[in-house]
Structure formats: C-alpha cells, structure tokens
Amino acid sequence: MTRSRRTALGLLLVAGLGLSTAACGGAAQPASGGKIVITVNGQAPQTQAFERRIFDEDVAAFEAAHPNIDIQPREGFMDPKVFSAKLAGGQLEDVFYVYFTDPAQIIARRQAADITDHVQGIPELQPRLLDVFKDGKGRLYGLPTANYSMGLLYNRALFTKAGLDPDKPPATWEEVRAAAKKISALGNGTVGFADLSKNNQGGWHLTSWLYSVGGQVARQEGSGWRADFNNDKGREALRYLREMRWTDDSMGSKQLLEVADVQRMMGAGQLGMYIAAPDNIPTLVNQFNGSYTDYGMAPLPGGKGTLIGGEGYMINPKAGPEKIKAGLTWLRWKYLNPDRIESNLKRYAELKQPVGLPVSPFSDIYAGPVRERQETLKAKYATVPVGNYQSFVNSSGTVKGSIEPPNAQRVYAALDSLMQAVLTDRDADVDRLLAEAETKVNSALAQAG
Structure with missing residues (x-):
C-alpha cells in the first residue's frame, strides 16, 4: 500500500555515489550566460511547518553553494492520475518525485530521462533499490532517496x-x-x-x-x-x-x-x-x-x-543535458551527500526531532562504509534507544x-x-x-x- 507519504527531509545521504564530474563535480555551466533554472517538486505544504522549513532552508543553502543554479520549488509529490497530462502539457517539473511503484511504468512509457551516462558506478546504494529505477537493459532513469520495509x-x-x-x-x-x-x-x-x-x-x-x-x-x-x-x-x-x-x-x-x-x-x-x-x-x-x-x-x-516501498526522483524526459546535470547536482547535494550526515543529525537533534529511529530522514538506502558511518553517527547523536531497533536495522539489505x-x-x-x-x-x-x-x-x- 502507498502509505502516508514517506517525507524525505534532507538527510538521505550516500557517499561514493560516483556521479560523473560533469554531473555533480560542481555547479552545471549556465545557459546563455545566465543561471540554469530547474523546477523541482517535493516541497511540503505550509501546513507541514517543520518539513517545509527544512526544504526551504536546503534550497537556500544549495543556491548559495551553487550560484549558477536557480531552484524553483513546487509543492506536491506524485499523483499518477495527472502525471501524463502534466508531462504532455509541459507542466511536469524538471526533477520530479516518484514512489517505488511508479518508475516501471514511467520508464516503459519513456516518460523520464535516461541518466545512465551522467552517473558512474553507485557502490554505496543497495542494489535492490537501484533496480527499481532501471529498465530491462540496466539503464538508469532515477535515484532512490528513501525507502521503508515492513x-x-x-x-x-x-x-x-x-x-x-x-x-x-x-x-x-x-x-x-x-x-x-x-x-x-x-x-x-x-x-x-x-x-x-x-x-x-x-x-x-x-x-x-x-x-x-x-x-x-x-x-x-x-x-x-x-x-x-x-x-x-x-x-x-x-x-x-x-x-x-x-x-x-x-x-x-x-x-x-x-x-x-x-x-x-x-x-x-x-x-x-x-x-x-x-x-x-x-x-x-x-x-x-x-x-x-x-x-x-x-x-x-x-x-x-x-514488502519494501520508498521514494526517489527522476528527470523530465524533455530536459536537456544542462538541466539533467543541474538536477543531479541538486539531488546529490540534498539527498545523497555524505558530507552532510553529521551536520544534519545535529540539526535534527537541536530541533527536538527524534534521532536514531530507522525512519526518514535517516532512511537505510545504503550499503558499505557509508551505511556503517551513518549508523555510528546515529548512535552518537541518538535521542531514542537505538538498540531497540537493531535487529531490524541489521536485516536491511539482507532480506529479499x-x-x-x-x-x-x-x-x-x-x-x-x-x-x-x-x-x-x-x-x-x-x-x-x-x-x-x-x-x-x-x-x-x-x-x-
């Protein structure tokens, strides 16, 4: 079941993602001497004050670090009923949110950009999550940013x-x-x-x-x-x-x-x-x-x-190379950035949010050293008893x-x-x-x- 939306708030982090230098080594080059403007959805409504605050703070911080990219956030997430109409009418965001149940049909209908050539080797993400965003030939059309399992x-x-x-x-x-x-x-x-x-x-x-x-x-x-x-x-x-x-x-x-x-x-x-x-x-x-x-x-x-579920982002198939690069730069910085693990843990603890639970924004999408590092830091800054959930965390990635x-x-x-x-x-x-x-x-x- 698509449960209440699993909100990705900004700590969905992976090291070693290996996005190509052109895609994420720095800000993408501006078009026509100006900023590259990309629209992105996933912004929480104002009624969700905390989530909205985190998203907007991250947009501001990202733009300060990447002055050649202008992020234009949009409220909302995935609504399959209007997705195709938005795409056909030119209203679909450049970087758009999807549930794990969405990519297969989107890929089959060629409604997302192939990002394979912009992303090189992703050893730090659980393979089963990456597979959600691949076609039958192994081409990649999106990136997971959060997951849950029952x-x-x-x-x-x-x-x-x-x-x-x-x-x-x-x-x-x-x-x-x-x-x-x-x-x-x-x-x-x-x-x-x-x-x-x-x-x-x-x-x-x-x-x-x-x-x-x-x-x-x-x-x-x-x-x-x-x-x-x-x-x-x-x-x-x-x-x-x-x-x-x-x-x-x-x-x-x-x-x-x-x-x-x-x-x-x-x-x-x-x-x-x-x-x-x-x-x-x-x-x-x-x-x-x-x-x-x-x-x-x-x-x-x-x-x-x-049963697993989760969320990720894909790129509008009409986006050109520069927008794809800018979009991937945003996704890596916000959701897949190992350098922000500790600072975000501190931020959530200071804002009196629970730290240490196996839930978003600390979703277990990783494998290898980064996952080990995140678990160590979660224990360091924990405000809840981490040991209560350890057997569940240990099973992640090992159970089909x-x-x-x-x-x-x-x-x-x-x-x-x-x-x-x-x-x-x-x-x-x-x-x-x-x-x-x-x-x-x-x-x-x-x-x-």
Whole structure:
C-alpha cells in the first residue's frame, strides 16, 4: 500500500555515489550566460511547518553553494492520475518525485530521462533499490532517496511483563504465535497480535505475510501480471492468522481493524505485536501517548522476504543535458551527500526531532562504509534507544525485498475479503476465498496498464 507519504527531509545521504564530474563535480555551466533554472517538486505544504522549513532552508543553502543554479520549488509529490497530462502539457517539473511503484511504468512509457551516462558506478546504494529505477537493459532513469520495509513492531514492556526477552524478538511465525499467547494471557484486555483487514489495509498486510513466507502476490508473465497467491504459500499465511485468531484466541475478539486502531491499542499498552513500517513508532509517541523506550522493531518473521516501498526522483524526459546535470547536482547535494550526515543529525537533534529511529530522514538506502558511518553517527547523536531497533536495522539489505504489485490499491481491496473472512468466521472456506480473490486480483492486474 502507498502509505502516508514517506517525507524525505534532507538527510538521505550516500557517499561514493560516483556521479560523473560533469554531473555533480560542481555547479552545471549556465545557459546563455545566465543561471540554469530547474523546477523541482517535493516541497511540503505550509501546513507541514517543520518539513517545509527544512526544504526551504536546503534550497537556500544549495543556491548559495551553487550560484549558477536557480531552484524553483513546487509543492506536491506524485499523483499518477495527472502525471501524463502534466508531462504532455509541459507542466511536469524538471526533477520530479516518484514512489517505488511508479518508475516501471514511467520508464516503459519513456516518460523520464535516461541518466545512465551522467552517473558512474553507485557502490554505496543497495542494489535492490537501484533496480527499481532501471529498465530491462540496466539503464538508469532515477535515484532512490528513501525507502521503508515492513517489520514486526512489538511492545517491549509487555514482552518483559509476559516473561519474554525483549532483546530477542520472534524470528519465526511460530515464535510470534507462542509470544502472542503469553501476552494475551496477561488478561485485562491485552491482545497478543493484531492485524488489519479493512480499507485496503488488510490486503496490504496480507501481501507482507506472503512475502515473509516466501510467496508473492503476483508474478510477471511477459508484459502482463497474474495473481500468484492461490497456492500453498497463500494457505500458509492464512493458516497462521487462523490459528492465532481461533485456536489460540491471541488476537482478541474485535476485528475489522485499520491502522489507527492498532496504533491506539499499542499506544495504550494493550497490544503486543503487529506488522508495520518503522514510521509507526513516532506516530505511537506523538499521537497515542506512547514512549520510545517501550517499542522494539524486528524484521518480518520467517526471513524469506519483506514488502519494501520508498521514494526517489527522476528527470523530465524533455530536459536537456544542462538541466539533467543541474538536477543531479541538486539531488546529490540534498539527498545523497555524505558530507552532510553529521551536520544534519545535529540539526535534527537541536530541533527536538527524534534521532536514531530507522525512519526518514535517516532512511537505510545504503550499503558499505557509508551505511556503517551513518549508523555510528546515529548512535552518537541518538535521542531514542537505538538498540531497540537493531535487529531490524541489521536485516536491511539482507532480506529479499519486493515492491507493491501493479494497481496495488485494487489488488489490496480484493484481498481485504480474505483477511476479513479468516478473522471473523471460524469456519471460513479458505480455498474458496483464495479462488474468488484470485479472480478479482487478476482483473485488477489486467487494468494496470
């Protein structure tokens, strides 16, 4: 699911990116004796005061360091419904924001510039993230600037109370099941494990379950896609849910939940575990009165896969070489600049923002020495308990990550019924439900374009 937009605020940093000297060794040469003007989106609206402040400060600092480039920021991000019309009408920004679900279609439709010849060797970025921006021939059309992956968010306080070791979170779904039973046994309305099942969020989470057991929602066949969950992997994921809900009674009686419901339960100290991305942690603290010390984050149990998402930027296909160079100069300076790691960490700490969480603006998109350096600096300036999330951080880049399926929201809507039936009907016919959902998902995939 495309969750709330993962805001890239300015510390998405990578060393050794190796952009060519022409592209990023300094400011691009001005055209006709004047500044090179580029439009860029991704500016937060004024209602998001902190994010807007960071973006605008970075624009001013960049222009001071690159006097030959004029950045003209635009509010907004990616809206697939109007993207093609903006491009055709000449309204698309020179440097534009995309979710990980966007590049494949944009590349296929030739709606982004090929930047391969302007970018040389990128050893410090996780290959799986770069692959999102490549075509079948390995040509590169954009750069990732942030990512997230799904994991197991758990309540360390409840783990301790239930006699579980909060420093050893469950690594398999059987261990999740056992831990959920112990937490539920605490009584007083405590729920061991909860999951979502409405407003497309159930299908989103079922997709994460499928990836975690080595399955997938859909497979590519030629230029199209087909559903691929009406099989043993699909039945395995649903079996765990069914057993926790009905055999163990560790998921509580209240179902048809969405994300705000489980966040409220976790914030109130009444929930042991749920599937989530790390950006849920500050939400639990800021909106539901939680405490950073009470939460831990682990990779999805099973270790066979996880759902990943994220964001990046691409260049308008109508942009000339000078605009491409200027755009890449901006992207490297703002999002992929190793020299700004420590200064940005200090800035966020001084502005009373949490430092040390595995979330944007400290997204884990890196590999190699720069990632090690960033993790060391995050620990140095941390304002939250970094160790609570270490097992999740350690798994990054080592567990297979799969992005959302094409036409994801319609796919998730079709899968909601599976989650709802299994969680509300003890006698649900799983085989029939899988077959019905398969038909609906195939219809959604056929319309993906």
